[in-house]
Amino acid sequence: MADVQRIYSANRFDYVLLDEIGNGGSATVYRAFYLPLNAVVAVKCLDLDRCNNGSLENIRLETQTMSCVDHPNLVRAYSSFVVDRNLWVVMPFMSVGSCLHAMKKAHPNGLEEIEICFILKETLKALDYLHRQGHIHRDVKAGNILVDSNGAVKLSDFGVSACMFDSGDRQRCRNTFTGTPCWMAPEVMQAETGYDSKADIWSFGITALELAHGHPPLSEYPPLKVLLMTVQNAPPRLGDKKFSKSFKDMVAMCLVKDPKKRPTAGKLLKHSFFKHAKPPELSLKKLLADFRPPLNPVKVLQIQNSESAQQLSSKNMASAAEYEARSMREYQKGISAWTFDIQELKAQASTLLLDDDNDETLESRLVDNYRDGLTVMGQCNQLFPLKCQTLTKSAQF
Amino acid sequence: MKGLFKSKPRTPVDIVRQTRDLLIYAGRSSDSREAKREEKMAELFKNIRELKCILYGNSESEPVSEACAQLTHEFFRENTLRLLITCLPKLNLEARKDATQVVANLQRQQVNSRLIASDYLEANLDLMDILIAGYENTDMALHYGAMLRECIRHQTVARYVLESQHMKKFFDYIQLPNFDIAADAAATFKELLTRHKSTVAEFLSKNYDWFFAEYNSKLLESTNYITRRQAVKLLGDILLDRSNSAVMTRYVSSRDNLRILMNLLRESSKSIQIEAFHVFKLFAANQNKPADIVSILVANKSKLLRLFADFKTDKEDEQFEADKAQVVKEIASLELRDRLERNAKQGPFEHHVEW
Numbered sequence: 112m113a114d115v116q117r118i119y120s121a122n123r124f125d126y127v128l129l130d131e132i133g134n135g136g137s138a139t140v141y142r143a144f145y146l147p148l149n150a151v152v153a154v155k156c157l158d159l160d161r162c163n164n165g166s167l168e169n170i171r172l173e174t175q176t177m178s179c180v181d182h183p184n185l186v187r188a189y190s191s192f193v194v195d196r197n198l199w200v201v202m203p204f205m206s207v208g209s210c211l212h213a214m215k216k217a218h219p220n221g222l223e224e225i226e227i228c229f230i231l232k233e234t235l236k237a238l239d240y241l242h243r244q245g246h247i248h249r250d251v252k253a254g255n256i257l258v259d260s261n262g263a264v265k266l267s268d269f270g271v272s273a274c275m276f277d278s279g280d281r282q283r284c285r286n287t288f289t290g291t292p293c294w295m296a297p298e299v300m301q302a303e304t305g306y307d308s309k310a311d312i313w314s315f316g317i318t319a320l321e322l323a324h325g326h327p328p329l330s331e332y333p334p335l336k337v338l339l340m341t342v343q344n345a346p347p348r349l350g351d352k353k354f355s356k357s358f359k360d361m362v363a364m365c366l367v368k369d370p371k372k373r374p375t376a377g378k379l380l381k382h383s384f385f386k387h388a389k390p391p392e393l394s395l396k397k398l399l400a401d402f403r404p405p406l407n408p409v410k411v412l413q414i415q416n417s418e419s420a421q422q423l424s425s426k427n428m429a430s431a432a433e434y435e436a437r438s439m440r441e442y443q444k445g446i447s448a449w450t451f452d453i454q455e456l457k458a459q460a461s462t463l464l465l466d467d468d469n470d471e472t473l474e475s476r477l478v479d480n481y482r483d484g485l486t487v488m489g490q491c492n493q494l495f496p497l498k499c500q501t502l503t504k505s506a507q508f
Numbered sequence: 509m510k511g512l513f514k515s516k517p518r519t520p521v522d523i524v525r526q527t528r529d530l531l532i533y534a535g536r537s538s539d540s541r542e543a544k545r546e547e548k549m550a551e552l553f554k555n556i557r558e559l560k561c562i563l564y565g566n567s568e569s570e571p572v573s574e575a576c577a578q579l580t581h582e583f584f585r586e587n588t589l590r591l592l593i594t595c596l597p598k599l600n601l602e603a604r605k606d607a608t609q610v611v612a613n614l615q616r617q618q619v620n621s622r623l624i625a626s627d628y629l630e631a632n633l634d635l636m637d638i639l640i641a642g643y644e645n646t647d648m649a650l651h652y653g654a655m656l657r658e659c660i661r662h663q664t665v666a667r668y669v670l671e672s673q674h675m676k677k678f679f680d681y682i683q684l685p686n687f688d689i690a691a692d693a694a695a696t697f698k699e700l701l702t703r704h705k706s707t708v709a710e711f712l713s714k715n716y717d718w719f720f721a722e723y724n725s726k727l728l729e730s731t732n733y734i735t736r737r738q739a740v741k742l743l744g745d746i747l748l749d750r751s752n753s754a755v756m757t758r759y760v761s762s763r764d765n766l767r768i769l770m771n772l773l774r775e776s777s778k779s780i781q782i783e784a785f786h787v788f789k790l791f792a793a794n795q796n797k798p799a800d801i802v803s804i805l806v807a808n809k810s811k812l813l814r815l816f817a818d819f820k821t822d823k824e825d826e827q828f829e830a831d832k833a834q835v836v837k838e839i840a841s842l843e844l845r846d847r848l849e850r851n852a853k854q855g856p857f858e859h860h861v862e863w
Binding site (some may be wrong): 119121122159163164167168171174175178179181188190191192193195196198243244246320375 | 692
């Protein structure tokens with residue numbers, strides 16, 4: 112099987128790191144040169160000393176999954192090895208970068224439908240492949256969809272991906288809490304119910320909105336609030352006149368709260384919206400033309416962020432526009448890269464609940480937002496069953 | 509007329525039989541035409557995927573236990589597992605992954621409330637030789653490794669591997685250059701040394717000398733960060749397990765072992781330091797410390813106490829703090845006791861280990 116053999120060595124001296132192209136948490140991604148083949152690759156350097164034993168196990172699983180995927184729309188790990196305290200993972204170099212990056216650079220208010228259609232279709236093929244193998248990606252978002260200069264689209268970052276078939280058992284569902292809050296399906300947040308590959312379909316729907324607007328819904332709120340609102344509010348919709356009915360319909364199918372009612376990736380691929388997908392030389396023409404190779408995308412982003420922040424503060428905007436801008440600003444600060452600790456959030460929630468004197472507590476904001484008759488405790492019990500039940504008990508005395 | 513040409517849906521037993529025939533075909537040297545072979549291989553891959561779907565279900569349906577039992581019975585009635593394992597290199601990547609998941613699942617299937625996979629493997633233990641050697645083949649390592657880890661869930665199989673000559677090879681496999689493969693070998697190694705308590709305890713007492721000599725020199729003193737870190741963590745797990753108390757007592761009575769652990773305690777890596785502490789504390793807490801252990805601790809007392817003074821975990825950990833307090837107390841009280849004993853014995857005071 113020539114196509115899956117290891118071609119890239121596990122020898123650090125075969126690689127020359129060139130420039131930094133991404134940075135998040137404990138990992139830095141470099142553009143690199145692989146000497147034996149004269150090839151440009153991307154190398155992710157992960158500081159292992161900053162990972163606890165539990166996440167080391169996840170890193171093993173992720174790396175193994177990545178080295179065993181063979182699909183044109185998935186980023187494969189060509190090689191992985193330890194250098195000092197770092198793990199180096201060698202991957203294909205995708206010169207345009209992530210859709211998030213491309214969007215921030217040239218299309219801050221979202222992409223065109225023709226672009227979105229192609230990108231989403233390619234992403235969906237990757238999800239279909241992963242789901243058929245029993246994997247859940249768990250972190251589908253524009254920031255993890257990479258584009259190459261020839262228009263190839265690949266889903267990356269299996270950082271939190273889980274295998275439903277791990278160790279021989281079909282697990283009914285997973286109940287670990289991972290992902291990035293804005294893209295997270297309601298059932299993932301309600302950790303006690305568990306979830307399956309349909310959680311990716313929700314995130315896929317959110318990603319569609321992200322590509323259409325330049326940011327995902329609720330991106331202006333803090334994580335805890337996103338959590339509560341995703342569970343309580345009606346699912347977000349694509350409402351803009353400029354988009355086609357089939358696009359709106361496709362998004363609505365993904366963003367159904369009951370995971371059982373969401374289509375599988377395979378079924379969704381047959382949706383009429385994707386019938387119109389055009390090849391990248393047509394659909395991504397503009398996006399690819401905007402792209403100029405030699406710059407360091409991280410630096411460019413930082414410059415743009417500071418510019419747009421200045422612009423925003425100097426203008427006096429109407430409320431709707433302001434809402435969008437605020438959302439965008441929060442988004443550009445990098446919610447996409449939030450690392451997210453549910454234990455911490457739960458602890459945070461419990462202190463908020465106990466803190467009666469503080470006006471700016473969770474409750475006061477919640478009551479404003481949800482006048483649907485449910486008590487705050489009721490809502491929180493749904494989200495944080497254990498902690499809140501004990502709280503409710505003690506509150507009775 | 510229509511019904512006449514419609515083929516009956518194949519039963520799980522049919523699919524296993526057909527898979528077996530195709531595996532026998534695939535195993536033969538390719539004398540047939542290329543096109544025909546390709547067709548047969550495609551059919552084989554399809555069959556293996558169908559087996560997987562029966563065992564795991566798919567996004568539309570859950571697995572049916574009756575069908576799983578029939579499949580498992582037929583699979584182990586003949587030599588299908590051996591065929592599948594030996595033919596694995598001839599399959600494509602997707603079929604290899606499917607086959608691996610099938611083999612993993614079969615280890616847990618019960619037929620008439622018996623794990624018949626265990627009975628089969630007991631009579632075919634040499635299959636483990638193939639799976640373990642898989643670590644030396646970068647293209648097969650992850651598939652064979654995953655199968656191996658599932659097979660050693662059966663105690664007899666784990667015992668066979670522990671007592672085999674293969675056990676020595678793991679010390680090299682854990683340090684292979686490819687991280688995904690080395691980490692897989694490490695996961696298997698850990699499983700072998702932690703899952704079946706009584707078997708592990710027996711293995712360790714019988715093989716104490718060579719095993720810990722290798723463990724110390726190849727793993728704990730490895731130049732590879734991740735090898736050292738995982739090895740010291742696993743050592744803690746092994747020694748702190750109640751079933752291994754005899755081995756623990758022996759390990760913490762050796763000054764060479766103490767020297768290695770004290771070096772790990774000094775590493776600049778926080779993670780390694782913390783794991784090393786969990787082993788070091790056993791040396792300190794041992795109520796029957798041999799004289800040479802005591803003298804090393806005494807000789808390095810002030811350095812140790814200084815180290816522990818600002819030794820903290822990232823997140824607050826009550827157990828760790830309690831352990832640390834006890835270790836500090838123990839070491840602080842040592843000199844006095846040591847001096848009294850030396851006076852009583854009038855023995856010379858030596859401390860070869862300068863830390």
